[in-house]
Amino acid sequence: MSLVGWLFAAALALCALAAIGGLVWPRSWVAGAGTVAAGLAAATAGVASVVGSRWSAWLPDVLPLAGVRLSIDPLAGLFMAVTGGVSVCVAVYGIGYARTPGHRLDSRGVQAAVPLFVGAMVLVPAAASVSTLLLAWELMALTSLLLVLAEHRRRAEVGRAGLWYAVMTHLGFAAILAGLALFAAGAAGESFDQLRAAELPPGLRNAVFVVTLAGFTSKAGIVPLHVWLPRAHPEAPSHVSALMSAAMVNMGCYGIVRVGLDLLGGGPAWWWLVVLAAGALSALYGILQAVVTSDLKRLLAYSTTENMGLVLVGVGAAGFFAASRAPALAGLALTAALLHVVNHAGFKTLLFLAAGSVLRATGARDLDALGGLRARMPHTTVLFAIGALCASALPPGNAFVSEWLLLQSLIRVSPLSGVAGAVTMPLAVAVIALSAGLAVATFVKAFGVGFLARPRGVGAERATESPPSMLAGMGLAAVACLALAVVPALALPAVGSAAAVAFPQTPPGLVSGAVTLALAGVRGVLSPLLIAGSLVVALVAVLGTVRLLAARRARRVARLWDCGAGPMSARMEYTATSFAEPLQRVFDDVLAPETDVDVTPARESAYLVERVAFHARVPDRVERRLYAPLLAAVDGVGRSVRGLANGSVHRYLAYGFYALIGMLVVLAVLR
Amino acid sequence: MPGLWRKIRKTGRVAEPAPARVPAEVPAAAAELAGSIQIRHVDAGSCNGCEVEIGSVFGPVYDGERYGVRLVASPRHADALLVTGPVTRNMEVALRRTFEAVSEPRLVVALGDCARGCGVFAGAYGVVGAVGDVVPVDVEVAGCPPEPTAIVAALRGLTGR
Amino acid sequence: MSEGLYVPLLDLGCGAFLLAGVLVLWRRDLMAIVGLFALQGMALAAVVVLLGVHQADAELIAVGVGVGVLRAGLLPYLMRRALAASGEGRETQPLVNVATSLLVAAALAMLAYAVAQPLIRLSPTPATQAVPVALTVLLVGFFVLVTRRRALSQVVGFLLIDNAITATAFLTTSGVPLVVELGVSLDVLLAALVLQVLTTRMRAAFGGTDLDELRELHD
């Protein structure tokens, strides 16, 4: 067994140990320490496999019938490393977070479920047969569902969110099961090697791709299958939200890359245009919802939809370029997409953990009730600021690098390659640009309204800084983000070799350079390190000049300029809702916000107003327009079917009898 | 658009030639500002007569801007307060706070007879007093309302241009 | 004329043609819309003359000049008169708001580009490569016709379609026969005259040419 194998086995064993430890001895540091060790092992295993050491195994006795087939190639290694890294940060954070008074997160169930969830996520990319993948997938779904429901005794909404999540994730599972079963049936074997070698008829290939795509996109939170995400993420405990949002949704992307590009070996251009369109739609829709919502965790959840959308734009573009015989561009697009997966995992972990700290300290997720945390939680504020900078794709943040790479691959489409590319890629660039712009507005809102200025609510006023373990967890994520932002060359070779699994024929060295990123064949270069460096130099220069030329008078602290009126109260501050109002107005037709003005006239006269109530909310339009009618229809069917099952045993037996007769009749007619 | 262009061509320069500067003593604070004064206007209870004249000062004919004077929106951006009217009870605190909001070195110009000594409103029940009773005044401009030339001369005294 | 100058000038003419077309969606001021239409007429005439010069075809040059006189001179003049008589200044409430119209125009441009590709592949000359421009203007004209309320905007939409058809014809085959062109142009002229008379009458009778208001008369 190679090093990768040992490490992988160690990671799984540690997860199991941590889970048992959590069950037996529910102290948060027991399971936490185990999970940290497991995460480290998984991350190292991933890195080792990306560097070039591969490992595969067949354990026929572990499961009846099929056995367990495992294999770790660089693509699997990349996702495993990301999961491991996220788990380390989350586990460190969780040690302190689980002790939050009143949240009951140090119960046996939660303590055991977190390591199991991590283990399942480590197992998914390592699976090398359909049955193993499905098993790991289901384990991941179940453990995450348990964790989402962790606080169901405290809040009623948790139950509803859990229901949505359970239904969506199992529908997705059913789709993946159906698709892969079709695939395995066509390929006469269920190991990935057999699937790769299979020659399927085009119709079957299309069916496999479309059905599995539906399943995987539901896990990745892609519109219109995203509805569970903005419900489950806010209601889950925050470190679980971080795990789900930074590690679990990635598995959806992994599935698409693995099945579509690796196992099916690419496909016709329309597959990938579908993927690209779904990605673009999610990117825009997700960020539009994020920019208008005032719930911090919901905002982050929608931002996940956006970022997964961007990843799928990259994956779709990669598949499309491969289908139109541009291997260099395909490799570049996939590299960009996978790098974005890594970057997103980094900043989303940080942001969700910071949101958890805020929630813990203030009891509020609503940005309109936050504010003023800069003075009360200085470290968390700085950490959230780093995360927000990275998430808004501005230099020197890490998402800027991956989005830059993605744009570089998209704008190099050749008009000669066909109409589809020439029409699609400009639109994709426009979508990415708009979502990047809106992401800036979103995170300025989240940081500016949530952390700066003065507290808008009692909770925010009483907030205190988080315990050291939570800060350490966030700090680890922040360091990872900054490292990826300034020296993306740390991750690029790994990402490149992962991309090479999907496109073995891509020329190597597409993106090269340690300090300055140079692209093969173009003069497009970017040096995140130099940008950050020159920014620092310029900052110092400006500061020095100011000190030198303008040091005549000491700085004075003065009252806020209140236009001469009385002191400004927190109610006069701009809220998140008012911040987003202009954008909500611009995108009125897309968002369809609901406003309700309720004027109560005074008793004496209809012209005197006693009270004006104003309600405004922006419902998820997809949910409202697509799911509500669907659910109503299902509900109606259920109601009408209820009459069939009245509890009479005779009736049930009669159904069986009718079915038997009916089948015999059909057979008689057909034969 | 062509119509506007023709009008601009036909009108030409409206600003009157700058009159000779009347030498006057410049407040110490103003000397440091060296040719650039940003003004925040505070109406402490004026009848709006002075405001009309201020409007003229920054119109094309007198063009106060050519002497380095500019009206700004925030006292933080300002060097001088241009206060008109007697200070009414409702504006007393506001005037004080506006003065505090201006960063050093700061100046106060009391514009018009009301600002200097309450004018016809002296002794009225709603009036606290002249501007000088509330904040320290550096320059006074007499008149009810003062002529734009007088205001321009006072402002030039501050900018030294 | 040298090829080196011909292609950029042709592209420039087509660019101006396209620009004037899409700007019609942007402006609300009816007078400005007429001005844009005149600009487009000029661009069209320039393109035709340029094609004539390039092919050393005197007849084509003459047709180009004729197109210019008609579409940049006479028609805008008539429309301005109609506008002055009607006293309506602005397209106040288009059925689709301006920002959305512009985005739709962007989509239409991409569509036109996509559908024109087979046509270009038939004979890839600089002139046929500009066919998507004409198609875009055609779609934009149709869109104007569908979404704008004022009678004059409708006329302009109709004329945009006509300009686009003429441009397509000249770009693909170097021109419809002169007789057809004359016939079409006279038709258009006639239509414009009739419209002018009608709008004047409607104005006198009902006090406005908002089409939605006019529909109420029918109901």
Added chain:
Amino acid sequence: MITPVQVAVQITVQIVLVVAGAPLLTGMMRQVRARLEGRAGAGVLQPWRDLRKLARKEPITPQGTGWVFRLAPLVAAATVLVVAAVVPLTGTTSPLAGVGDLFAVVALLALGSVALALGGLDTGTAFGGMGASREMTVLALVEPTILMSIFALSVRVGSTNLGAIVTRTAEDPLDVVSPVSLFAAAALAIVTIAETGRIPMDNPATHLELTMIHEAMVLEYAGPDLALIEWASAARLGVLLGLLASLFAPWGIAGVGAGLAAVALAALILVIKVAVLGALLAAGEVFMAKLRLFRVPELLAGSFLMALLAVSASFFLG
């Protein structure tokens, strides 16, 4: 080849030009406006006098604000400085060509806006929040136009490297009158106006808080902080106009390995080009009124259309 000395010279020249010239550009534009309005104007040097005075004044930290408020002006000024060093203003080999391309320049300028918006939000006043909200709205809507214009410009060159784009245009002057360049120029001109807060997007001389975008964010700054912000917004305008000049009228720009004299000449020509552009912009402002805030998306949708047409023109017209 490019020697370190040349790079140093070019960086110094560009930074000196931007640092010293930007306030003069603002002064010149105010002067043009004043003359067109029949006034005499305060003179081209007035912004420098204002800056000198602001530098001498007392800085103020309003109660309840913190490091974000203090840092914002510094970041705003620093981003402009970096951009001034990166873009090819005087020579086609942009001095720091390896640092970044057009995307990076755009993102750096956005970073400056974000810093000021956060500074505005940190005060917790209604005006600060309002300005920040509006600035971010405009920024978000401008982004697609910018990236599409970059796309259009990069198609011919196959690269988003600024130096490469400028070189190509300088070598082939007829490119400038191609529809691609014209559409992209129109789009980027609108973007420049939006990014620098000029009429018709925003009125830099307004006193009405409710109509403000940029000014509303900075209402709380005083003294040297305000000086930095004023300088940064002037320099932003200068750099963007210089970039427009380099992209669409690169004649006179120093080529690869040009000597000192060529760089000096290029600097002179750049000053003239930017002055002409600034004067045109200022003259245009006299003829226009500020748009209502909710008409701004129309203008930006229009500029997006231009940029998209530029892209499709670069595809179909070859």
